[in-house]
Amino acid sequence: MTHTTSDESLNEPIDTTIDGLTEQKQSSSPRLSRQGWGLWLLGALLLAGGTWGILQLTRSAHSPETALAPAFAVETLTIRSQPIVNTLELSGSIRPIDQATLSTRVMGRITKLSLESGDRFRKGEVLAQIDVTDMTAQTNQAKSGVVQAQSVVMQHQAELSRSQAMLNQFQAQKIETQAALQLAAIDQRRMATLRADGAVSQEQLDRANTVLTQAKSKVAQINAGIGQAQAAISQSNAAIAQFRSAVKQAESGVTSADINESYGTIIAPFNGVVIQKLAYEGEMATPGMALLKVENPDKLQLEIAVPEEKLRFVRVGQSVKVRFDAVNQTLNTTIQQIVPAADPKSRSFLVKIPLNNSGRLISGMFGRITLPLGEKQQTILIPADVLMQRGQLQGVYVVEKSGSQPIAVLRWVKVGKVQNRQVEIVAGLMSGDRIITNKINQLSDGQAINPQP
Template identity: 30%
Template sequence: MARIKNIHVRAGNNVQKGQLLVTLESEGLKAQLAQSIAMVDASQAMLTVTKVNFERAQTLKEKGLVSQSELDVAVTNFRRYGSELVAANQRKQAAQTALEYSKINLPFSGVVVERSAEPGNMASPGQLLLSLYDPLTLQIEADVRESLATQLDIGRKITVKVDSLGKEINAIIVEIVPAADPNARSFLVKAGIEFDSNLRPGMFARMLIKDGTKEVLSVPVDYVKSFGQLDMVWLLKDGNLSRRFVQLGKYQLNQVEIVSGLNSGDILALSAN
C-alpha cells in the first residue's frame, strides 16, 4: 500500500504505450530497498566468515585437532548464513519490484475513460485507479437465439449496425460462450469490431447475422384484387384470362409476397378487360 503522489492523465486523454500514468510515493520503498541491500551485504560477509571457519574446522578434524561437535557447529553456522543470504536476496528482489511499481506505465496505447483516484489517496493492490480502453480492440456482445447461435463459428464475418452513427461496420466473431442462458434460450456471442474513430465504449449497437436466404415470389399490389377475405389475381394463359385465388404474405413498398397460388413465370393481367 502506498500514497498516490501524482496522476498524470485525465478522462478523455489519448495516451501512448509506455506513457507514465501514476506516480506513488516511494521514499518508504527506497528505504526498504536500502535496508534489504544492507542485509544482503551483511549476510554475504557472515557467510564468507563461516565458510572459512568451516573449511578450517574440517582440516583440523582430519588431523584430529578438533572434536566432531566443533566441526558440527562450524557446518551449522555455514548453512545458516547461506540460508539467510538466500532470504535476504529474496527480500531485496521484492523491494526492487515494489519500487518499480511506484511508477505505473501504460502497457498499450488507448484513451482514458475515467479517473477513479486522486493524488493523496492511498493505493492498494487490486484497487481501480484509472479506466482505459484500446479503440483498436472494441467488441460487441449480444445474446443470440439458440437456433442461430449453433450455426455460428469463430472467425465468421458479420455486420454491426450503430444507430446513433447511422453506420454499418464490419466485425468478426471472436468468442461464443459455450453455455446457453436457459431462461432466454440464447448464447452470448462476442465480435471484434473494425476500427472506427467515432465508436465509444458503451454505445448501443446491433449484430446483423444472416439467417440463410429464401426465394420469395412477389407481385405489384395493383394486380391483387380482394373480395372480403379472399384475394385473387387474373392469370393470362394461352390467350385466355382466368381467375386465380392466392394467399398473401408480407407487403414491401408496392410489392406483396405470394405465399401460394402462383408459380414463377406466370403472366398476370391488371383486370379481366
C-alpha cells in the same frame, strides 16, 4: 347530397304564427300579461334555432368551398408485393478487447496521476505513482540484512579454510609420525632381543623404549589435532549452511520489499486511452482502490446476445457485414467466437465479432448484422422517404376517390425491417394500393389531388 330550403317556406309558419298571435292580442289584449309575451318570444327563438341546426346537419360533407379547392398535382406509385429472402437481424454493442480497471495494492498518497479522460498512452508508460517511502525503508533494511548475513558466511568460510589447512597439516605430520613410530618399534624390538642375548647394555634398551614412547605420544597428539580440525570444519560447514539460509531469507525479503515498492508505480498494460478517472493527485490510496479505467480503442469487437432459438443460424467463421448507423459505415468481417454458455436470465449466447477500427468506431456504439435464412416470402416494400411520422405513429398518403374526385387519405401502417432505403410494410397496405411519393409534407387528409402516373 346538398339540401336547400327556400326562405319563403321557412318564413310562412313564422308569419302565420305571428299574425295569429297579433290577432289574439288585439282581441284579448286586456287579458294577456307580460309573462305571456315572454313565453311567446322564447318559443319563437327556439323555433328559429332548430331550423338553423337542421340546415347545418343536412349540409354535405364536401361543402362548396372544398369542392371548389384546386386539385394538388402529385406523383404516385402502385405497390406490388415481391419475393425477398427472409433474413435474421441481430444487434449488439461495441466492446473493447483490451480493457482494465487499474488499481493499487499499497497504501499511500497519490503523488502522480496527471491523465484525464480521453488521454492516450503507450504500453509501459507510468500512469500513476504512489508514495511508498515506508516500503523503500523496508527494502533498504532487507538489503542491509542480506549484506550482514553474507558477511557472516564469509567469516565462517575463512574459518573453514583455516581448519581445512590445519587438518591437512596434521594429516601430513601423522604420516611422518607413524613412520617414526614404526621405526622406533622395530628398533625397540631389536634392542630387546640383543639385550636378552647380552649384546647391548640396558641403557641402549631404555633409550629405544623412550623413543618408542615419544613416537606413540606424538602420533596421539596428531590424531587429537586431526579430530579438532575435523570438528572445526564441521562447525564451520554448519554455520555456513545456517547463514546461507539466512542470506536466502534476507534476499527473499528484499525481493518482496522490491515487489511491494513496485506496486506504488502503475504501468500501462497496453496501448490505450483513459475512459474514466477515478482518483486525483493528493488523495490517499488504499489497497484495491481503483484509479483509472482504460481500454484499447484500436482493438474492438461487436458483442451480440443471440437467443438460443436463433443460435442455429450462427456459426464460427461465418462471414458477415456489420452496419453502424451512427457513423454510416459497413465492415466485412467474420464471427470469431461463440461463448459456449448461455446467460441464465435471458437464455442467450454471446457472439463476438472482431472489428478493424478505422478510427470512427467507439466503444458502446450500436451495430447490427443481417443473416440470410434461405427462405423467401412475399413482402411489400416502399421507399423510406414516403413515410409520415406523427408522434409514435407512421403512415403514408394513399390515393382514394370521393365520388369522381381523387383525394389523399392518410393511412397508418406498421413497418418492419429497413434495407437499402426500402421499408417493409407489415400491415396497413395491400398489393395494388396507390401511394403518393412526393409533396407529402404539403398534403392534408382528404385533400383533392391530381395524381400523376
